[in-house]
Structure formats: C-alpha cells, structure tokens
Amino acid sequence: GFEPVFSHSVHYIENPGFRDAIGNFCQEEAEAVRGYHQDTHALLPFKQG
DSSP, rough: OOOOOOOOOOOOOSSSSHHHHHHHHHHHHHHHHHHHHHHHHHTSSSSSO
C-alpha cells in the first residue's frame, strides 16, 4: 500500500502557445489528481484523527 502525497515542480516554457496548452492540461490534470488523492486517501487502513 501507499499513502498518497502531493508533489510540486516548477518549469518555464518559453513558447507562449505551447506554454498555454501545457498550462491548460496541467489545470485539468490537477483536478483529476485532487480527486484521485481524495479517493485513495479514503481507502487508507489507518485510523483517522
């Protein structure tokens, strides 16, 4: 098993069009990752509180 944790990174994309496309993807992915984190966190075998 594992306990889900968030990680972060920072990158600079010079091309404005590519930067916008990647930014849009990252926003959508962040929403999906938050949902996945909540779902998997709810399944942990550890006591809460």
